[in-house]
Amino acid sequence: MEHFDLIVIGAGPGGYVAAERAGALGKKVLLIEKDQLGGVCTNWGCIPTKSLLNSAKLYKHALESEKMGVVAKAVTYDLPAAMAWKQETIETLRSGIAYLMKSNHVTVVMGEAAFVDAHHVQVGDSLYEGEHLIIATGSSPAVPPIPGHDLPHVLTSNEILSIGELPESLVVIGGGVIGIEFASYFSSVGVKVTVIEMMDEILPMMDGEFAKLVRREMKEVDFHLGCRVTAISADGVSYTDAKGNALQVAAAKVLLSVGRRPNVNGLDRLGMVITRSGIEVDDRLRTNIPNIHAIGDVNGKSLLAHSASRMAEVVISNLYGTQKMRMRYHAIPWAVYGMPEAAGCGLTEQEAKKQGREVLCATTQMRANGRFLAEHGKRAAGLCKVVVDAKTKALLGVHLLGPYSSEMIHGAAVMIESELRIQDVKEIVFPHPSVSEIIKDTLFAIDHTL
Amino acid sequence: MATEVVMPKQGNSVESCIILEWKVKEGDQVAIGDVVCEAETDKSTIEVESSAEGTVLKLLYQAGEEVPVMQPMMIVGQKGEQVSVAPEAEAPEVSGSAPVSAGKASSQEVPVTVSVASAGAQGVSPRARAASLAMGIDPASISASGPKGRVIERDVVAAASARAPLSPVAKEALAQGGLQSPAQGSGIGGRILSTDLTSPVVAASAPLSSDASFPGPMVETPVKGVRKVTAKRMHESIATTAQFTMNAYADATALQSLRQRLKSSPAEMGLQKVTINDIILFAVAKTLKDFGYMNSHFLGDRMVNFTHVHLGCAVDTPRGLLVPVVKFADSRSLKQISDEFKRLASMCMEGKAQPDDLTGGTFTVTNLGAMGIDTFTPVLNVPEVAILGVGGISMRAIEDEEGDYAFIPHIALSLTIDHQGVDGAPAARFLKALCENIAAVDTLLAL
Numbered sequence: 077m078e079h080f081d082l083i084v085i086g087a088g089p090g091g092y093v094a095a096e097r098a099g100a101l102g103k104k105v106l107l108i109e110k111d112q113l114g115g116v117c118t119n120w121g122c123i124p125t126k127s128l129l130n131s132a133k134l135y136k137h138a139l140e141s142e143k144m145g146v147v148a149k150a151v152t153y154d155l156p157a158a159m160a161w162k163q164e165t166i167e168t169l170r171s172g173i174a175y176l177m178k179s180n181h182v183t184v185v186m187g188e189a190a191f192v193d194a195h196h197v198q199v200g201d202s203l204y205e206g207e208h209l210i211i212a213t214g215s216s217p218a219v220p221p222i223p224g225h226d227l228p229h230v231l232t233s234n235e236i237l238s239i240g241e242l243p244e245s246l247v248v249i250g251g252g253v254i255g256i257e258f259a260s261y262f263s264s265v266g267v268k269v270t271v272i273e274m275m276d277e278i279l280p281m282m283d284g285e286f287a288k289l290v291r292r293e294m295k296e297v298d299f300h301l302g303c304r305v306t307a308i309s310a311d312g313v314s315y316t317d318a319k320g321n322a323l324q325v326a327a328a329k330v331l332l333s334v335g336r337r338p339n340v341n342g343l344d345r346l347g348m349v350i351t352r353s354g355i356e357v358d359d360r361l362r363t364n365i366p367n368i369h370a371i372g373d374v375n376g377k378s379l380l381a382h383s384a385s386r387m388a389e390v391v392i393s394n395l396y397g398t399q400k401m402r403m404r405y406h407a408i409p410w411a412v413y414g415m416p417e418a419a420g421c422g423l424t425e426q427e428a429k430k431q432g433r434e435v436l437c438a439t440t441q442m443r444a445n446g447r448f449l450a451e452h453g454k455r456a457a458g459l460c461k462v463v464v465d466a467k468t469k470a471l472l473g474v475h476l477l478g479p480y481s482s483e484m485i486h487g488a489a490v491m492i493e494s495e496l497r498i499q500d501v502k503e504i505v506f507p508h509p510s511v512s513e514i515i516k517d518t519l520f521a522i523d524h525t526l
Numbered sequence: 527m528a529t530e531v532v533m534p535k536q537g538n539s540v541e542s543c544i545i546l547e548w549k550v551k552e553g554d555q556v557a558i559g560d561v562v563c564e565a566e567t568d569k570s571t572i573e574v575e576s577s578a579e580g581t582v583l584k585l586l587y588q589a590g591e592e593v594p595v596m597q598p599m600m601i602v603g604q605k606g607e608q609v610s611v612a613p614e615a616e617a618p619e620v621s622g623s624a625p626v627s628a629g630k631a632s633s634q635e636v637p638v639t640v641s642v643a644s645a646g647a648q649g650v651s652p653r654a655r656a657a658s659l660a661m662g663i664d665p666a667s668i669s670a671s672g673p674k675g676r677v678i679e680r681d682v683v684a685a686a687s688a689r690a691p692l693s694p695v696a697k698e699a700l701a702q703g704g705l706q707s708p709a710q711g712s713g714i715g716g717r718i719l720s721t722d723l724t725s726p727v728v729a730a731s732a733p734l735s736s737d738a739s740f741p742g743p744m745v746e747t748p749v750k751g752v753r754k755v756t757a758k759r760m761h762e763s764i765a766t767t768a769q770f771t772m773n774a775y776a777d778a779t780a781l782q783s784l785r786q787r788l789k790s791s792p793a794e795m796g797l798q799k800v801t802i803n804d805i806i807l808f809a810v811a812k813t814l815k816d817f818g819y820m821n822s823h824f825l826g827d828r829m830v831n832f833t834h835v836h837l838g839c840a841v842d843t844p845r846g847l848l849v850p851v852v853k854f855a856d857s858r859s860l861k862q863i864s865d866e867f868k869r870l871a872s873m874c875m876e877g878k879a880q881p882d883d884l885t886g887g888t889f890t891v892t893n894l895g896a897m898g899i900d901t902f903t904p905v906l907n908v909p910e911v912a913i914l915g916v917g918g919i920s921m922r923a924i925e926d927e928e929g930d931y932a933f934i935p936h937i938a939l940s941l942t943i944d945h946q947g948v949d950g951a952p953a954a955r956f957l958k959a960l961c962e963n964i965a966a967v968d969t970l971l972a973l
Contacts, residue, residue, distance in 0.1 A: 495693030
């Protein structure tokens with residue numbers, strides 16, 4: 077039986093980062109993965125969807141760029157080519173992760189881990205011993221028990237990434253980030269898309285007025301909010317609307333994107349405390365079992381790849397580093413890569429009010445921004461909203477809707493983490509012309525003094 | 527000539543006292559014998575008198591701080607006399623001995639630790655206090671380099687520069703005063719955020735928690751005073767004795783009826799406030815007279831049997847568990863036991879019991895009956911060989927001569943003995959006699 081300092085189960089953006097960081101510190105590390113290096117993020121999540129969404133964006137721009145002087149004729153969307161591009165991206169990144177593991181002397185074992193006890197994990201016939209264990213087993217798409225959920229044309233975010241041809245119509249059940257990104261992609265490449273959402277608004281983490289604008293901008297998509305799906309049949313989806321009317325919509329394909337469930341199989345035998353949302357952890361990601369940490373989707377704290385990677389660093393810091401790091405969740409940025417793109421960090425106005433905080437808010441239109449206007453014109457949708465503590469003037473939240481949002485939201489994360497106030501941000505120089513200037517301009521809208 | 531006034535010794539077991547309240551302030555005149563402060567020992571609260579005459583030049587501890595016995599706690603001298611080395615911040619080399627120690631203190635060799643993070647222990651200079659207020663640093667958290675371990679201004683400046691960077695919001699909040707910053711915050715790289723000023727960051731080694739996450743909020747309290755003594759004595763008890771508990775029930779019919787009669791007796795007799803517990807104490811004291819081996823101390827190589835019963839009775843006070851002793855309980859009447867125990871218990875509740883009131887017991891009674899406890903396993907008050915736990919009164923079905931069952935009130939008694947000093951059967955004989963005496967408590971009163 078081989079002994080390791082650290083055994084990491086799951087090679088997603090939580091697990092492989094933990095293995096890489098611990099390996100770099102000279103620890104003897106075992107990384108166990110049952111499917112593919114990179115996990116959901118690299119293989120069925122962040123990366124492949126970005127690849128496809130970008131191809132759709134190019135396609136759409138080609139169709140709409142005549143007004144800017146570019147005339148493209150006979151523009152077509154070639155799904156197999158887009159899929160091939162996506163696949164190559166995945167494989168390149170995967171081999172990159174394999175290289176990272178090798179260069180940091182991480183032992184990688186492919187197979188499903190069985191938990192023997194708090195220090196022993198079995199893969200196939202091999203038993204491994206670890207002083208510390210990190211559980212980074214991630215999450216899987218939730219499949220609700222709707223009648224017809226097991227029909228062949230009902231897909232989750234995993235299967236839909238390997239379809240061979242575009243369906244005529246697609247019904248997306250669930251208007252969260254995953255549902256909206258796929259709705260945006262398929263509608264952009266000409267598929268008739270319907271989104272059915274149980275709540276009154278899509279994208280629950282987004283500021284209310286932004287979500288509304290996202291829907292308005294996704295003109296080709298039919299949104300049915302406050303509706304409950306009752307059954308899926310071979311040719312359509314039945315649902316009841318808010319008033320209780322039974323309705324039906326035709327669907328060649330159905331995407332189930334109603335949430336994700338933590339992968340906690342086989343962990344109960346360790347006596348681990350697990351709730352509906354995942355493994356219970358504290359802010360150092362410690363479980364109730366002293367030598368076991370749980371990071372990423374499996375603990376249900378923040379279902380984002382970058383949260384998982386940060387959690388990995390916090391754990392490695394506490395095991396082999398300064399031991400000072402704690403997981404902070406108040407400034408984790410998120411992004412939705414649809415058309416338009418959106419990103420946010422920190423509190424929304426609604427969340428701040430719910431917490432009873434007195435805040436000042438300002439919203440500005442991106443068309444007032446030089447670069448945005450130059451590239452997208454005065455009719456394009458774009459917003460920036462800031463939420464500021466009324467008393468201290470510290471920045472609490474930044475919300476963006478428009479191109480490059482995901483690329484500039486880290487700036488907001490820095491400001492919020494550093495507890496910068498309006499007057500502090502005013503002293504920072506933003507490059508011109510850039511869409512990012514809108515953040516500073518929106519803060520000036522709250523307070524013009526210098 | 528400045529003189530140090532030390533915290534006097536309070537019996538053999540007292541290592542330190544906590545100053546509850548200063549009765550004098552710097553600049554006051556004191557005479558020998560004047561009360562200068564009230565201090566709490568592990569057993570009681572005492573008034574500390576001045577051993578010197580003159581002007582109070584310096585109080586070396588603040589209220590709430592713990593002072594080891596025989597350590598200086600105050601400096602008395604002539605008005606205007608300089609105590610704290612005056613040009614402190616500028617003094618490049620400060621020797622460990624301040625001018626004051628030249629006098630009386632030299633014969634006393636006060637151990638002084640310089641440069642320990644014990645700021646509060648030896649005081650904070652006025653300039654350092656002002657600086658720490660301005661910079662929002664808790665002087666108690668500063669490593670002291672001044673004479674006699676005192677925090678001086680340069681210590682505050684050093685602590686401020688060693689402190690993690692402040693967020694702009696935190697800086698502004700500190701400038702407004704009234705808040706103190708920890709050395710490390712919860713932000714990036716330990717950056718101190720505004721929230722760290724109001725909810726202190728737990729030390730790096732201790733688990734930090736937020737309301738929502740495991741294991742939730744917690745409070746750490748140093749073990750001192752009564753808690754420290756109780757911990758030590760309870761552990762010593764378990765570690766050095768062979769404890770063995772037996773349970774029995776005494777018919778409480780007579781007990782309850784006596785209590786009722788006393789309650790409704792004429793007020794001028796002063797018997798209305800006699801409690802069930804007082805009657806039990808009385809019965810225990812009387813019964814022990816016939817069982818000398820239960821009224822003993824086990825001292826390892828010898829045993830001491832006491833002729834008289836000095837009865838300890840546990841009292842739950844805001845400071846923790848205290849056991850005042852009713853002396854010569856065997857020679858007291860029920861009323862006398864009741865009165866004396868009430869007096870002692872109220873002294874304990876007010877924190878005014880003297881060390882003498884809390885020592886010298888030969889047998890202890892502890893009563894949890896009022897809390898609905900039936901039987902339990904009392905822990906011996908060493909070196910006493912026995913302790914009686916009194917539980918609640920409950921109905922027990924008893925078969926009479928005719929074979930009928932009647933529900934009779936019974937009081938639960940749990941007797942723990944040290945099997946090193948007493949055997950089970952003799953102890954059981956005592957418990958049986960006690961049960962019988964309680965059942966016939968009226969007769970006992972006549973003895």
